[in-house]
Amino acid sequence: MKTPEEIFEILKSEFQDAVIEIDSELPVEPIIIVDPLKISKVAQFLRDNEELQFDSLMNLSGVDDNNGEKVTDEEGNVTVQGGTFSVYYHLHSTTIDHKVTIRVITDKDKPEVETVDPVWKASTWHEREAYDMYGIIFLNHPDLRRILLPDDWEGYPLRKDYENPEYYDGMKIPY
Amino acid sequence: MQDYISEITGSDVIAFIVGTLPPLAFMVVFTLFAVWLERKVSAHMQDRLGPMRVGWHGSLQTLADFLKLLQKEDIVASATDKALFNIAPYLVFAGTFLAYAMLPFTSFYIGSNADVGIFFILAVSGFVVAGLLMAGWGSNNKYSLYGAMRSAAQIVSYEIPTALVILTMLMIYGTMSLNEISMQQAGYIWDWGIFGGSLPGIAKFLIIPFMLVAFIILFISTLAETNRTPFDLPESESELVAGFSTEYSGVKFAMFFLAEFANMFLVSSILVVFFFGGYQSPIGYLGNLLGVEWLVPVEQTFWFIAKGLFFVFVQMWLRWTLPRVRVDQLMTICWKYLIPYAFFNLLIVGLILLI
Amino acid sequence: MSLRTEEMVLNMGPQHPSTHGVLRLELVLEGEVVHDVKPHIGYLHRCFEKHAEAMTYPQVVPYTDRMDYLASMYNNFGYVEAVEKLMGIEVPERVEYIRVIMGELQRIASHLVALGTYGLDLGAFTPFLYLFRDREKILTLFEETCGARLLYNYMWVGGLSHDIHPDFVRKTKEFIDYFRPTVTELNELLTYNKIFIERTANIGVCPAKEAINLGLSGPNLRGSGVKFDLRKNDPYSIYNKFDFEIPVGEGLVGTVGDCWDRYYVRVQEIEQSLRIIEQAIDQIPEGDVKSAVPRRVKPPKGHIYHRVEAPKGELGYFIISDGTVNPARVKVRAPSFVSLSAIGEIAKGYLVADVVAILGSLDIVLGEIDR
Numbered sequence: 001m002k003t004p005e006e007i008f009e010i011l012k013s014e015f016q017d018a019v020i021e022i023d024s025e026l027p028v029e030p031i032i033i034v035d036p037l038k039i040s041k042v043a044q045f046l047r048d049n050e051e052l053q054f055d056s057l058m059n060l061s062g063v064d065d066n067n068g069e070k071v072t073d074e075e076g077n078v079t080v081q082g083g084t085f086s087v088y089y090h091l092h093s094t095t096i097d098h099k100v101t102i103r104v105i106t107d108k109d110k111p112e113v114e115t116v117d118p119v120w121k122a123s124t125w126h127e128r129e130a131y132d133m134y135g136i137i138f139l140n141h142p143d144l145r146r147i148l149l150p151d152d153w154e155g156y157p158l159r160k161d162y163e164n165p166e167y168y169d170g171m172k173i174p175y
Numbered sequence: 176m177q178d179y180i181s182e183i184t185g186s187d188v189i190a191f192i193v194g195t196l197p198p199l200a201f202m203v204v205f206t207l208f209a210v211w212l213e214r215k216v217s218a219h220m221q222d223r224l225g226p227m228r229v230g231w232h233g234s235l236q237t238l239a240d241f242l243k244l245l246q247k248e249d250i251v252a253s254a255t256d257k258a259l260f261n262i263a264p265y266l267v268f269a270g271t272f273l274a275y276a277m278l279p280f281t282s283f284y285i286g287s288n289a290d291v292g293i294f295f296i297l298a299v300s301g302f303v304v305a306g307l308l309m310a311g312w313g314s315n316n317k318y319s320l321y322g323a324m325r326s327a328a329q330i331v332s333y334e335i336p337t338a339l340v341i342l343t344m345l346m347i348y349g350t351m352s353l354n355e356i357s358m359q360q361a362g363y364i365w366d367w368g369i370f371g372g373s374l375p376g377i378a379k380f381l382i383i384p385f386m387l388v389a390f391i392i393l394f395i396s397t398l399a400e401t402n403r404t405p406f407d408l409p410e411s412e413s414e415l416v417a418g419f420s421t422e423y424s425g426v427k428f429a430m431f432f433l434a435e436f437a438n439m440f441l442v443s444s445i446l447v448v449f450f451f452g453g454y455q456s457p458i459g460y461l462g463n464l465l466g467v468e469w470l471v472p473v474e475q476t477f478w479f480i481a482k483g484l485f486f487v488f489v490q491m492w493l494r495w496t497l498p499r500v501r502v503d504q505l506m507t508i509c510w511k512y513l514i515p516y517a518f519f520n521l522l523i524v525g526l527i528l529l530i
Numbered sequence: 531m532s533l534r535t536e537e538m539v540l541n542m543g544p545q546h547p548s549t550h551g552v553l554r555l556e557l558v559l560e561g562e563v564v565h566d567v568k569p570h571i572g573y574l575h576r577c578f579e580k581h582a583e584a585m586t587y588p589q590v591v592p593y594t595d596r597m598d599y600l601a602s603m604y605n606n607f608g609y610v611e612a613v614e615k616l617m618g619i620e621v622p623e624r625v626e627y628i629r630v631i632m633g634e635l636q637r638i639a640s641h642l643v644a645l646g647t648y649g650l651d652l653g654a655f656t657p658f659l660y661l662f663r664d665r666e667k668i669l670t671l672f673e674e675t676c677g678a679r680l681l682y683n684y685m686w687v688g689g690l691s692h693d694i695h696p697d698f699v700r701k702t703k704e705f706i707d708y709f710r711p712t713v714t715e716l717n718e719l720l721t722y723n724k725i726f727i728e729r730t731a732n733i734g735v736c737p738a739k740e741a742i743n744l745g746l747s748g749p750n751l752r753g754s755g756v757k758f759d760l761r762k763n764d765p766y767s768i769y770n771k772f773d774f775e776i777p778v779g780e781g782l783v784g785t786v787g788d789c790w791d792r793y794y795v796r797v798q799e800i801e802q803s804l805r806i807i808e809q810a811i812d813q814i815p816e817g818d819v820k821s822a823v824p825r826r827v828k829p830p831k832g833h834i835y836h837r838v839e840a841p842k843g844e845l846g847y848f849i850i851s852d853g854t855v856n857p858a859r860v861k862v863r864a865p866s867f868v869s870l871s872a873i874g875e876i877a878k879g880y881l882v883a884d885v886v887a888i889l890g891s892l893d894i895v896l897g898e899i900d901r
Contacts, residue, residue, distance in 0.1 A: 026831055026832040026833065027616065027830060027832035027834070028616065028832055028833065031833075055739075056742050056745065057745060058837065058846060058863065059848055061848050061859070063858075064859070066852070088848065090835045090846070090848070094742055094756070097763065101835065120743055120745070121743050121744050121745070121872075121875070122743065122744055122745025122871070123745075124871060125867060125868070125871040133579075147571060147572060148571065148575045149572060149575065150572070157577065157580055217655070221656050221659035221660070222659060222660060222663055223659065407653070495655055495656050496656060497654065498649065498653040498654035498720070498723065498725050498729065499652055500729075501728070501881070501883045502883060503881065504729075
């Protein structure tokens with residue numbers, strides 16, 4: 001059973017540049033922050049390493065961090081610029097029985113994260129849902145398309161600055 | 176009976192027309208009754224009540240349903256093959272109705288006292304296959320076609336064990352006329368087919384286990400012929416496709432329905448004729464006892480229908496108990512199990528008869 | 531010279547008697563053999579996660595009911611436990627006991643639906659009605675407690691909405707005594723029926739390693755032979771006080787991990803749930819069920835991922851709080867979502883009629899897949 005700090009140490013010694021830091025401020029547990037474009041290799045290591053053996057991906061969720069700055073332009077319209085998206089991975093090992101949470105942070109304007117589909121097949125649909133709701137592109141994903149919303153929907157609903165569209169497919173939405 | 180009526184009216188044509196009415200009337204009345212019976216049987220087995228409001232305990236429910244079906248709009252999809260689509264239900268119905276002509280309800284009245292009885296029935300049930308295929312193809316629906324093909328494959332395969340067992344029985348009785356077969360089982364319950372019929376001597380006892388096997392094989396294969404669960408993959412193909420009769424509505428759908436229940440009784444009565452004495456009563460005739468001549472045919476009809484109904488009830492019982500068999504398992508049962516058993520049965524019975 | 535064959539695409543459309551909800555399965559067939567199964571979901575999407583960001587924490591509870599509508603108690607359970615952990619609230623013991631009893635009754639009800647509809651898919655019409663008759667008794671118990679038969683809104687953050695009425699203990703004991711023999715009836719009618727075994731044994735085999743990698747959980751995972759149950763391996767609430775076993779698929783009539791195993795694990799789980807209820811029902815301590823409900827639910831900034839063993843598998847709630855009364859993110863890891871994504875792997879190479887059997891054995895509910 002390893003604590004998140006120990007896991008962080010093992011990861012840091014293996015991948016110096018990919019693993020960024022461990023964030024222990026907020027409850028409930030510490031999170032390990034990893035570089036979004038190298039998460040695939042880190043995931044492979046997490047699964048195959050003898051001491052870690054994280055063979056089960058419990059959850060994968062996209063999050064809008066809502067940390068952009070509000071910019072007011074001349075006409076008084078408030079827009080949000082900048083900001084980040086995160087993807088959280090909750091891993092669990094059935095053999096050694098320990099858990100860890102990994103987070104990757106990526107820009108809102110160009111959200112790109114590597115897919116962990118080759119490592120855990122459970123992530124396929126979770127990543128599709130994150131793409132559907134946030135627009136996060138998962139590089140090298142075998143089948144990245146919308147899953148819950150209709151295929152021709154425009155926009156990414158769970159973003160904090162999402163506005164309901166007026167028209168869908170030519171029909172006016174009455175609300 | 177044809178002769179009797181043609182004597183009265185002096186015209187053969189009227190005699191024939193009047194002579195065909197009883198089986199038709201019986202078929203319709205029986206279907207009305209059987210649908211109600213099925214709903215009640217299934218309901219009571221499932222711990223509920225079934226139709227209760229229309230008539231006494233829902234007995235007029237079927238009539239209400241048929242009236243509803245008859246006044247429904249006859250929807251015909253535009254892309255169907257009109258000729259095939261329209262004829263198919265009537266063909267299926269005609270096949271079953273033709274076979275009713277051969278059933279020995281009593282010793283005095285049979286629709287047609289031909290010598291080829293059971294052979295004719297087997298031949299005519301081929302109409303049903305043709306009708307089903309026409310229905311599936313004419314619906315212009317991928318899924319109906321699928322369902323119809325499977326149904327056709329099922330019926331055609333299961334005709335083989337049926338024919339083998341009937342051949343076995345023919346060896347024992349020596350005649351194809353169903354009336355003759357029933358008359359050969361006259362006497363009391365010990366003379367019924369399943370207990371060896373009226374064979375002399377030790378052959379009668381030797382043959383009893385093989386009669387049981389033959390009965391079971393015939394029961395299973397005729398169950399498959401009528402497309403009832405556990406072999407109802409074509410009919411409730413709601414697993415995957417919609418079955419061959421989806422595109423039908425109104426009168427034509429009612430025809431398919433009628434044909435299915437009539438077929439059930441047909442098949443039960445074949446079983447009854449071969450193995451359970453046809454219209455013979457197990458306890459002797461009240462008419463003979465009292466010396467009343469015309470009571471005997473009435474009693475015979477009563478026994479025939481009662482025994483047929485019992486097997487219809489067993490078919491319904493099985494439907495609501497067992498799950499469905501998959502289509503390739505269905506074929507395996509037929510070709511790998513039923514046909515070899517029926518064949519061995521045939522050989523051994525033949526040997527016993529020779530000795 | 532070999533024949534040129536093509537693959538055919540067949541559609542099990544959104545309206546279908548055998549898919550459990552509005553689900554569209556696209557089957558890629560070659561003859562009768564399935565090459566691929568592609569589920570298309572989203573017909574029941576009701577934007578739960580977006581709503582949750584606009585509601586306050588207690589207001590989200592009725593929304594969680596409606597995800598897996600056949601096991602609403604457990605959806606509530608997972609959510610309120612997650613929020614309580616985030617806020618650090620300790621609930622009274624009475625609340626814990628009642629939550630466990632309600633949860634296990636709900637597990638039995640959910641499994642009864644799963645087993646009944648599985649028989650129905652395969653053509654056995656009668657067990658469905660027998661099991662639903664028994665489920666009615668459980669729903670009556672629920673209705674007497676909180677007024678609702680299907681969507682309860684019973685477990686609140688820090689407590690329960692209603693206390694149990696004085697007759698509850700006696701009626702539950704009567705139910706347990708009545709229900710135990712009916713499981714034997716189900717076994718005779720369906721479980722050991724030769725035709726049923728022919729249709730489910732050796733179908734949809736999923737080996738243990740693949741099951742873990744695909745993310746299967748709950749009875750699906752245990753049917754593949756992996757002895758993993760969150761109530762024992764990662765205990766929450768007061769489950770560590772009770773004595774019960776974890777049934778695991780052993781391949782009794784086929785291979786380990788086939789449809790029959792997953793089905794049989796559910797049948798055995800019903801018996802284990804009855805054991806838990808029996809132990810808990812006698813030990814309910816006195817207390818007030820609403821004493822720990824806070825007036826304003828305002829968790830500190832932070833995040834938590836909490837998972838419970840729902841009847842369909844591992845139900846996980848990932849909640850991020852930014853210190854206000856509305857959650858910043860509520861992500862629900864629904865067990866059926868992951869189970870359905872595995873059908874592409876499990877159903878490869880079997881016949882078309884087997885797809886229905888495999889789908890039924892995974893026990894999915896579209897409400898929680900689409901949220």
